[in-house]
Each structure stands twice: as structure tokens, then as C-alpha cells.
Amino acid sequence: MIKAAISGTGLYTPSESISNEELVECFNTYVQNFNATNAEKIEKGELDPLQESSAAFIEKASGIKSRYVMNKSGILDPEIMHPLLPERSNDEPSILCEMAVAAAKDALKNANRSVEDIDAVIVACSNLQRAYPAVSVEVQHYLGVEGFAYDMNVACSSATFGLQAALNAVQTGSAKAVLLINPEICTAHLNFRDRDSHFIFGDVCTAVVVEREDNLATDDSFEVISAKLMTKFSNNIRNNFGFLNRTAPGSENSSDKLFVQQGRKVFKEVSPLVAKMISAHLEENNFTANDLKQMWLHQANLSMNQLIAKRVFGRPVEENEAPVILDEYANTSSAGSVIAFHKHRKDLKSGDVGVICSFGAGYSVGNIILKKQ
Ligand code: COA
Numbered sequence: 137m138i139k140a141a142i143s144g145t146g147l148y149t150p151s152e153s154i155s156n157e158e159l160v161e162c163f164n165t166y167v168q169n170f171n172a173t174n175a176e177k178i179e180k181g182e183l184d185p186l187q188e189s190s191a192a193f194i195e196k197a198s199g200i201k202s203r204y205v206m207n208k209s210g211i212l213d214p215e216i217m218h219p220l221l222p223e224r225s226n227d228e229p230s231i232l233c234e235m236a237v238a239a240a241k242d243a244l245k246n247a248n249r250s251v252e253d254i255d256a257v258i259v260a261c262s263n264l265q266r267a268y269p270a271v272s273v274e275v276q277h278y279l280g281v282e283g284f285a286y287d288m289n290v291a292c293s294s295a296t297f298g299l300q301a302a303l304n305a306v307q308t309g310s311a312k313a314v315l316l317i318n319p320e321i322c323t324a325h326l327n328f329r330d331r332d333s334h335f336i337f338g339d340v341c342t343a344v345v346v347e348r349e350d351n352l353a354t355d356d357s358f359e360v361i362s363a364k365l366m367t368k369f370s371n372n373i374r375n376n377f378g379f380l381n382r383t384a385p386g387s388e389n390s391s392d393k394l395f396v397q398q399g400r401k402v403f404k405e406v407s408p409l410v411a412k413m414i415s416a417h418l419e420e421n422n423f424t425a426n427d428l429k430q431m432w433l434h435q436a437n438l439s440m441n442q443l444i445a446k447r448v449f450g451r452p453v454e455e456n457e458a459p460v461i462l463d464e465y466a467n468t469s470s471a472g473s474v475i476a477f478h479k480h481r482k483d484l485k486s487g488d489v490g491v492i493c494s495f496g497a498g499y500s501v502g503n504i505i506l507k508k509q
Contacts (some may be wrong), residue, residue, distance in 0.1 A: 140350035142299075142358045142506065144247025145478040146276040146343040148238040148319075149465075150316035156191035156201055156335060163334055164188045165214040187326045187331060194335040199438025203466035205323050205340025206231065219321070219339075229278050232265050232319040235341035240315050248353035249313065254330040254480040255283035256311035257372045260298030261318050262291045262469040262497075263325050267379060275317060282440065283311065291373070292434055292496020293365075294318060294470035297503050298490070300363040302346035313347035318471045325375055327394040336436075337395070342474035345401070349448045349509075358481075358506040361489070372398040372405070373497035407440050410495045411447035416449075417503045423489055427448050430481065432488040435462040435472030444493075456483065468474035470494060484508040 138161060167186040175440045195201055201278040205211060210220035221231055229237065236259060244250060257279070259272035264287055272285035290297040295318045302314035322337030349359055377393040387393075410433075418428065425448060433441045438460060445458035459480035461472065468475065484490060492504045 138307050139302050140343055140346055141349040141352060141356050141509065142359045142360060143347050143352050144243045144345040144356075145246070145474060146242030146244070146246060147256040147475060147478050148235050148242070148341040150206050150339050152206075153202050153204045154208055154211060156194045159335055159505050160189045160191045160194070160211060162212045162214050162217070163328070163331070166217060166329060169214060171387075188263070189334065199428040199460065199462050199490050200335055200466045201371070201463045203323075204340060206321055206339045211323060212330060216495055219323050221321075221324070230265055230271065230274060232259075232261075232276045232321065233278055234272070235319040236317040236343070237278050239298070239319070239343035240275065240317055240342040243315065245355070246346070246356070247345040249281050249345060249347075253347075254279075254281045254315050256302070256305055256314040256418075257285035258279055258287070258288065258298050258301055258316045259319065259393050259420050260288045260294035260316060261320050262287060262289060262294060262302075263321060271319070272317070279315075281315070290470075290500050290502075291498060292436070292469045292472075293494040293498065293500035293502040294475050295344075296363070296492060296494040296502025296504055297500070298347065298372070298470075299344065299360070300365055300502065302344070302362050303363055306346055306348055311468065314344060314394055315343060316346060317341065317343045318474060319399045320469045320471045321441060322467065322469050323358060325377070325395045326389055330391070332399065333395065333397065336467050338468050340465060340468040340471045340475065342471040342478065344367060344474060347457050353453065355509075358490075358507045359509055361507050362417065362421050362504040364413065364420075364503045366413055368409070368499045370405070370499045373499075375497075390415055403437060403440055406495050406499060408447070410493060410501050411444045413501050414444070414491060414493055414503050417505060418491075421505055422423050423505070427489050428491065429484055429488040431458045431488065432473045432477040432480070432492045434494040434496060435460065435465065435476060436467045438462055456480065469496070
């Protein structure tokens with residue numbers, strides 16, 4: 137079989153960021169306004185008062201300190217509380233496309249490749265901005281890539297499932313080199329009025345070049361040893377936004393049309409599932425925990441990652457063994473594990489083994505075993 141390698145990664149980070157303190161100040165102003173407006177009903181016991189949020193809680197519960205966003209002013213306006221991203225004409229690149237092109241160019245540069253070397257584009261992310269044409273085909277157009285493109289969505293696992301698709305394309309010869317891109321505007325599906333989750337997400341875009349291993353143009357490459365995917369249905373992370381919403385008038389704007397989760401249940405159910413799957417996948421490929429040098433895990437919760445890493449390694453781990461970018465970027469859905477891989481892999485030597493692992497809605501888990509070349 138043709139071997140495949142990751143030859144480059146790229147990152148687009150938005151220019152604006154929001155600290156926990158800024159976010160909480162806006163949220164608490166909203167809460168105070170709501171409680172003042174509804175004082176009479178609250179007094180009569182007809183309505184529960186809203187509770188304030190706290191920056192200390194957010195950091196302790198999740199490990200998040202800040203997040204990058206595509207629009208700060210709308211999110212931090214207590215009268216708006218969502219990003220403001222004006223619609224563009226069909227003749228302009230869409231915002232997802234713009235982020236994707238920036239990350240893709242960075243990945244191509246790092247892989248020492250140009251667009252002529254690429255023959256497939258996969259855009260894999262949690263939220264695609266329209267039904268069609270596929271965002272990937274638009275990205276392909278603006279990059280100037282010949283070949284084919286398609287979109288896919290497996291929520292937080294979109295990048296690893298996309299890696300599997302890219303790997304298959306290279307291994308079967310349907311493409312020589314694939315650009316996998318993960319544009320995530322997570323703040324647009326986040327309910328900034330929900331105390332339990334208003335702090336969770338940030339925006340970013342990552343890109344990965346996957347190509348035939350026998351003709352690389354860089355020394356900084358990783359052979360893809362194996363990809364393993366798993367899904368198991370759960371209602372604990374949901375977003376019911378979709379094209380049928382307007383066919384059920386009155387429900388279009390209900391809170392389930394944004395991100396909703398049972399965070400504690402997700403933590404408890406997903407952590408053991410992921411740890412077990414990584415260990416089993418390593419074993420299937422004749423590796424033990426001692427062979428593993430780094431894990432680039434999905435970035436949703438710091439304690440969750442520490443727990444998973446501890447179970448896989450069989451001991452408490454050093455920071456660089458399971459690097460964290462969550463503090464600065466928050467949860468960026470499918471892009472999180474790729475950001476960790478992009479920023480924290482320099483210490484690996486030839487022959488060292490690592491895993492990129494994502495997990496999230498579905499549930500879904502994707503694990504990719506890599507060997508530094
Ligand atoms: N500020 C202050 N207190 C808050 C708060 C906020 N913003 N949000 C919730 N609380 C309170 C709750 O009311 C609760 O209070 P109580 O104990 O008096 O009832 C307490 O804090 C704990 O709430 P809980 O929701 O159980 O917090 P948690 O410790 O589970 O942390 C998450 C919440 C979301 C950070 C955590 O569950 C998580 O990250 N889970 C994993 C999610 C995941 O991986 N998702 C994948 C999706 S991509």
C-alpha cells in the first residue's frame with residue numbers, strides 16, 4: 137500500500153481575543169439587566185433570577201483563560217451577545233473560505249509545497265456556513281487547486297475523520313496530496329447568554345497537508361501509521377440548527393438551535409472511552425505506552441486531557457507529553473488537536489511516536505498514530 141505522511145500544518149488565528157474577565161463582565165451586565173427588568177416577576181416567585189458567571193470558575197472548571205474570536209464587539213455588547221459578521225456578496229470569498237485560504241497557505245509553505253502539488257481539498261469542520269456550493273470547492277477555487285474538493289462534518293472530530301479521508305485518498309491513489317482544512321467559527325453557534333457554556337468556544341482555522349510519503353519536500357514530516365475512528369450515539373452534545381427549522385414555525389430561535397451540552401456527563405462518559413481507544417489502537421499497532429512521546433488531544437477541558445493522558449501513559453504526565461493550547465484558544469472544536477500538534481512537536485526525534493486524538497459530539501473519537509520521520 138502507498139504510505140502517507142503529514143508534511144505540513146498551518147494555522148490562522150483571528151486578530152481579536154477575549155479574556156475570561158471581559159466575557160464575564162458582559163455576561164454579568166446582561167444578568168443584572170435581566171433581573172432588573174424582571175424584578176416584579178422574580179419578587180413574586182414567577183421567574184427565577186439569573187445567576188452571575190465568574191472568571192475564577194471558568195478557569196478552574198475548564199482551564200480556559202481566553203479565546204480568539206472573529207468579532208469581539210458583538211459578543212461583548214450585552215444587548216447583542218453574538219459575533220457580528222456581515223453577509224458578503226457571492227462574488228467575495230466567504231469568511232470560512234478566507235480563514236481556510238490563510239491556514240492552507242501556511243500549511244503549504246511549511247510543507248514546502250505549492251498549490252500545483254495539491255489535487256484534493258477537504259474542508260472538515262463543525263459548522264459549514266451554507267448548504268452549497270461546498271465551502272471546499274470555493275476554497276479550491278480561491279487557492280487555484282486542480283482536482284476535487286468536498287466538505288464533511290463530524291463535529292469536534294472533523295479533523296481526525298478528515299485525516300482518515302485524506303489518508304485513504306493518498307493510500308488508494310485517488311490523490312497524491314490533500315489539503316485538509318478546519319475553519320471553525322465556534323462563537324457563532326455559542327449561546328453567550330447561557331451561564332453553563334458561554335465561555336467554552338473560540339474561533340480559529342487549521343490546515344494539514346497529507347501526501348505520498350515517497351516524495352516529500354520537507355524534513356519535518358510524520359508518517360501516518362494508522363487511523364482509527366469510533367462513533368456512538370449520544371444526546372449529550374447537540375445542536376439542532378438545520379434546514380428543516382423553518383418548517384416548524386416558532387421553534388427557529390429556541391436555544392437548542394445553538395450548542396447545548398451536558399458537560400459533566402460528557403466528561404464522565406467520554407474520558408474513559410477515549411483513553412481505552414487510544415491504548416487499544418496503540419496495542420493493535422504493536423506500540424506500548426512507553427513508545428508514546430506526545431499526545432495532541434482535543435482541547436475541551438484541561439482536567440479531561442490530564443485524566444486521559446494519565447490513563448494512557450499509566451502515570452501522571454509532564455506538560456509537554458499532552459500539550460495544552462486550551463488556555464489561550466479555548467475549545468476550537470475540530471481544530472484544537474491540530475493546533476496542539478502544530479505548535480508542540482518540535483522536540484520529537486526521528487522514530488518518535490505520537491497521537492492526534494479528537495473527541496466530541498456524536499459521540500465521536502478519532503485517533504491518528506504518527507511517527508516522526
Ligand atoms: N460561573 C460560575 N459558576 C458556574 C458557571 C459559571 N459560568 N457555570 C456553572 N456554574 C456552577 C453550576 O451552577 C454548579 O453549581 P452547583 O454545584 O452549586 O450546582 C457548579 O458551577 C458546577 O457546574 P457543572 O456544570 O457541573 O461544572 P463542571 O465542573 O462540570 O464544568 C464544564 C463544566 C463544561 C467546564 C465541564 O463539564 C466540561 O468541560 N466538560 C467536558 C465537555 C466536553 O468535553 N465537551 C465536548 C464538547 S466539544
